Amino acid sequence: MSVKARRKPIVSPPTAAGRFTGRVYGVLVASVVVAGLAGGALGYLVGSPSATDTAIADLHKADVVRDTQQVEELTGLAKSTAVELDKVLAELALAVPEAETTAPKPAVPEIVRGWQDAVRKVADKHAESPSGMTATNVARGGFRSAVSALAGALDTYAAVLGLPEDRRASLVGLVARQRSTAVAMWSVAATQLDQLNVDVGKGHQHAYLTSGHSDGAISVDQVPEGTE
Template structure:
């Protein structure tokens, strides 16, 4: 092969390599989209961490209230007005946590919305107890029973949201996170799946 032919072949190889490199490189638009997706994924993981921590704190305060409502109704016992007033204050604080939620993925928004709905239902149950406290004795038992039913529905709603919260933690690589209420058995409520905390992440 002559020197000219060799030089031409080398030039073709260089050009082919450059074309292949250029073709393999993402365009500025593709690179920008990839960076945006990576940023969104990191943001969502942080939201999941914060939502899970908030849910744990909320469950710690909500569980004893719903359990007390159930036990009082079962026993035909009317709680003290001062106790109910304290419950109402707690429920307002728990509900306010969900004001102005950040924008997240659909899955995270569903978990957050489910937890919020459960807390709001719990607040209705407490308000029903407050109404019973000031009602005549003949109707008080039925009102307390209604409050207990509302509390049970709050437990069911929370359990569904807790299952969603568990799933988004798994999807985010954090493993199982079981944030269920300890408020007595409620018919139809989801229960933890038995997997260890943090497993399968």
């Protein structure tokens, strides 16, 4: 009995269309993989801050800390020196009354020199001018200018005392106007400082003068200190 040999199946070679389809599929898979990797890298780069962004953020944080500290220091200085100036203004009001209907009580030169010394010491305390944000610099300059204006008023009054009494009246009026200017300038700076404290989260802080008020001065608000 003869055994019939089994023939091996004939495998047809891939057609040109099949080879093309395979290559296209491979290219598509590779493209998807590359795109995924590129997208992930791009997302990381976009989501992560650059060295420049980090440096800018650090500078901003440092500025905030500096500005807050300067506002606190200026507030303490303004409040303490306002107390010192109020003492001088209260005594000056006796020699140069705020109301024209009140009779003046001229001060002696020794008393006036004491006022001048007190204001000079306050001026020295406000002489320092560290660099800070513009709003703080403006408030600081306002306080310094107000003290300078008050010192000028006292110098004028000291000169008035050296004149005959019949020539003093008009110049005493000049002293009153100089004092009013000084108090008004201080009130503007105090208002600026009040807002600065609110801006840095410290709430309202009042460093206003309580003596020598004139029509040109800004009055303290009625908001309790520490509230925003």
